[in-house]
Amino acid sequence: MxxxxxxxxxxxxxxxxxxxxxxxxxxxFAKAQKITPKKIPISVIVCAKNEEENVINFIPLLAEQNYPDFEIVLIDDASNDNTLTIFEGFEKQYPNVRLVKVQNNEAFWGNKKYALTLGIKAAKKEYLLFTDADCYPTSKEWITAMSSQFTMQKTIVLGYGKYEKIANSFLNKIIRFETLLTAIQYFSWAKMGHPYMGVGRNLAYKKEEFFNVNGFIEHMKVRSGDDDLFVNQAANARNTTIAFMPESFTYSKPKTTYKDWIIQKRRHIATANYYKxxxxxxxxxxxxxxxxxxxxxxxxxxxxxxxxxxxxxxxxxxxxxxxxxxxxxxxxxxxxxxxxxxxxxxxxxxxxxxxxxxxxxxxxxxxx
Known part of the structure; x- marks a missing residue:
């Protein structure tokens, strides 16, 4: 034996x-990437539900991006806190902010994909760059770095969403290591011509890719997966690339309790059951x-x-x-x-x- x-x-x-x-x-062992700035019109899309504390701090960082042609599409998904009020203030403050107000829909109640669909349809630019309401870019060159990877053929760009460091926290090291390992996996498979997922904290694609697969319709009933299930369905060797230069990263606030992290991981693992x-x-x-x-x-x-x-x-x-x-x-x-x-x-x-x-x-x- x-x-x-x-x-x-x-x-x-x-x-x-x-x-x-x-x-x-x-x-x-891939070579480092270089940023070759492009003047592609970009719509930065942020969907928020009850995120008043985050959006009041992070949306101004998006508005300060050093990029010649971009708009920010803010989607309020029927929040019951002050998120909508804050968004309305940003709409008045910044000329390139577009606000989408989502009312609860009986058929799609509480479904982020429904809210994102409305935001995507409202976007005026052909290239879309997504991040979450609790995220912020590492530099003012974030849009430049992510958009630099678009080509005539490469219309989906997978980025890296980091988590903030918390000193003397072993849980934080676990969360960040797990995020690192996940990125190694989806970046590697994308480089081999078999992309299978991306993260909504940092993801870009051309609007036509969304409509080519009828949006989220095939997995609309799955509450999560607006990022990885979409990539799993729409991405292939011809249309997908990655962005991993430091200027392209975003940061998010990590979970601070083991219980909250487990709940988050349960959602992620459950969503993977719908992969190819x-x-x-x-x-x-x-x-x-x-x-x-x-x-x-x-x-x-x-x-x-x-x-x-x-x-x-x-x-x-x-x-x-x-x-x-x-x-x-x-x-x-x-x-x-x-x-x-x-x-x-x-x-x-x-x-x-x-x-x-x-x-x-x-x-x-x-x-x-």
Whole structure:
């Protein structure tokens, strides 16, 4: 039995190395990007529901962007706080702000996709740049950096949405590492010509891509997924590229309690169930191989069976993974979380298992 486990362990190590070197290395070792400014008309779209504290601070940062031709489409999704009042003030203050007021619709009540659809239709520009109400750009060149990746063929641009650092918080390191690993995955697969997701905190596409797939209609009943499910449906090797220069990043406020983060992750993982079959397969293989790598190594080392071989393979896998993640973290300015990699990986593996079991028996809560 132990010899069979050893052979299976060797296979799992090979799978992990394939993912890290063969797949994720496409992004980790890619050349740095340069910004070539373009004068593409851009509509920046922000959808908010009960976000008064965030929008009052972050929308002015969008208005200060150094870009020659852009508008800001603010969508108030039937907020019951002062979000709409603040938006109305911005509409009067900034000439390039367009306000969309969404009333509760019986058929689409509480559905962010319905609100976004109205905002997209109201946008006057052909190229759309999305971020969330609790996000802000890292520089005044954010629109310039993201739009610089558009070409005649590349009409979907996947960006990186960072989370703010919180000093002396291990949870913050977990959240930021998980965000880093997710970005490594979707950036790498996009570079290989198989884009499967993006994040609404930082995503751009031409309006025609939205209408080519009839908007969100195929997954309108799924409350989440206005970003990743849309990309999963509309993106392909011909029309999709990535933006990872520092000027293209956005920042968001991270969750500060483990409970709130778990709720957020439950939504994300539940949405992944609607991905295309291959995308679910490759994600499943990666996460299962992570788990099996740890479990099989523990079993073999506990019995001290061929422990030199096992320990050598264990170290080789960690060196390769750590190297790939380290180079990727350098590109995305997240180097500080890499030092905690082994501990964070263990937490994430068993968190995934917990969420999978929980989601099996109850549905997560979605848009506010």
């Amino acid at each position: 132990l010899i069979i486990i050893l052979y299976f362990f060797i296979f799992i190590v090979a799978v992990q190395i394939l993912f890290y070197l063969g797949f994720f290395g496409k992004f980790a 079959k291959f995308d679910k397969f490759q994600l499943g293989v990666f996460y299962c191989s992570q788990l099996l790598f740890i479990l099989l190594a523990i079993v073999l080392l506990a019995f001290q069976f061929q422990w030199i071989i096992v320990l050598s393979l264990f170290c080789v896998r960690y060196i390769i993974a750590w190297t790939v993640i380290g180079f990727s973290a350098g590109k995305l300015k997240e180097k500080d979380v890499v030092y905690w990699y082994p501990a964070i990986e263990l937490v994430l593996i068993f968190t995934q298992i917990n969420i999978f079991i929980t989601n099996t028996f109850s549905k997560p809560v979605h848009w506010k």
